[in-house]
Amino acid sequence: MWRHVAANALTFLTVALFLLAGLVTWGVSQYSAPGPLAQAICLRVAPGANFREVSEDLGQKGAVAHPTILRLGADYADRTADLKQGSFLIPEAASMQEITDIVTGDGASTCGTEIVYRIGVARTLAQVRELDPATGDYDERAEFEPLSDAPVPAAYEQVKAQPDTTFRVVVAEGVTSWQVAQSLDAIDVLDGDGTPIPPEGRLAPDSYAIRPGDSVADLLARMQAAQDAALAEAWEARAQDLPFDTPEQALALASIVEKETAIPEERAVVASVLVNRLRQGMRLQFDPTIIYGITRGQGLLDRPIRQSDIDGVTERRLHGEVAYNTYVLDGLPAGPIANPGRAAIQAAVNPAATDYRYFVADGTGGHAFAATLEEHQRNVARWREIEARQAEEAEAADPEPADGSN
Known part of the structure; x- marks a missing residue:
């Protein structure tokens, strides 16, 4: 009898182990298989939340079919203690393993709201934006x-x-x-006021993640380090026989290229005009250098360029010397x-x-380039015709003066 009982017990144990192995195999496959989520969502993990609360929330949102398996899988991978607070983008059909990686990763929010401070040439904007997970x-x-x-919007303070x-x-x-x-x-989430102005040209235009309480000085240091790295990399891979000798001079030339064109495919061509002029001993004669010579980068010139500006009179009067006006100077300006x-x-x-040694606007947003003065003069004449036609069209569209006078 006892032999019979033992045999039955062994049979039951074998079946139980087989079923348990099958259950584990099924659970592992469910953990790594594509999930049921039909459309991407934003998942908010509140401060102090635990993995049970998050898994139940994901179940209610239709992102996981079995919250318990998510918890068990995360616990088996020793990831539950790594849960981060924030808002995270959970993509369509994300597996439970992928979701675990998302909410226990580097902690950087990938969804929800963001505030972007855009520093542009004409103005600085603060934008409050919210990601639509369905469209991206x-x-x-x-x-x-x-x-x-102007008053700060309530939505900004709330977000x-x-x-x-x-x-x-x-930074543009x-x-x-x-x-x-x-x-x-002026950005109220950064610490610092009256920060010294870094040298011109030494800040890398880019997008920088910040956190409230970061210092302005530290952020500027990040920008300077990024620009130093970009300049060193470019200088290492420079062409031979350039008509300048130092990375600083390259930076000055690059700044003129940046101000003269916003079209990516034109940058190297504009640079060739500057380099060709330098090689031939021609003055560069670029208007942005006149403007910088007057303003020293502190604000925009709110009037047209005058002949006295071209002659360097204004720069001399304001600063006692002509250091940037390439209509007066030979070679590159004093700096970027x-x-x-x-x-x-x-x-x-x-x-x-x-x-090429010349270029002028072509009416499409780009430039017409020329190797000879005669060809350049023809391009200038065409541009003048385009300007006159645009003025006529603007007048026809709005014949009344803006102030309503006659």
Whole structure:
């Protein structure tokens, strides 16, 4: 009898182990298989939340079919203690393993709301944006200029206080160091006021993730380190026989390229015009150098360029010398006239192989290039015709003066 009982017990144990092995195999396959989520969602993990709460929330949202398996899988992988707070994008059909990786990763929010501070040539904007997980696009909720006296939108204050909001500073190509320093000082989530202005050209235009409480000085140091690296990399791979000798001169040339064109495919061609002029001993004669000579990068010139500006009279009167006006100077200006981006720096040290010495706007947003003065004069004449036609069209569309006078 006991032998019979033992045999039955062994049979039951074998079946139980077989079923348990099957259950484990099924659970592992469920953990790594594509999930049921039909459309991407934003998952918010609140401060202090635990993995049980998160798994149940995911179950209610239809992202996982078996919250218990998610918890067991995360626990087996020893990841439950790594749960991060924030808002995370859970993509369509994400597996439980992928979801675990997302919510226990580096902690950077990938969904929800963000505040972006855009430092541009003409103005600085703060934008409050929210990601639509279904489309991957951001919807703007508010926008204002931190350097203005306009009231700060309530949506900004609300989003700024949320623990899972992300923050970025985006610096456009062609801004000056003064503009960057002034704008950063006006961003209320950064610490620092009256930060010294970094040398012109030494800040890398890029997107920088920030956190409330970061210092302006530290952020500027990050920008300078990035620009130093970009310049060193480009200088190492420079073309031979360039008509300048130092990375600093390359940076000055790159800044002129940056101010003269915003079209990527034109940068190397514009650089070739500068290089060809330098090689032939021609003055560069570029208007942005006149403007920088007058303003030293501190604001925009709010009037047209005058003949006295071209002659260097204004720069001498304001600063006692002509250091940037390439209509008066031979060779490159005393230094950069803005902060060029990586592409402009690379174009400056690897210009296109052309015989161009001139260019002028062509009416399409780009430029018409010429090797001879005669060809350039024809291009200028065409541009004047385009300008006159555009003025006539504008007058026909709005014949009344803006102030309503006659």
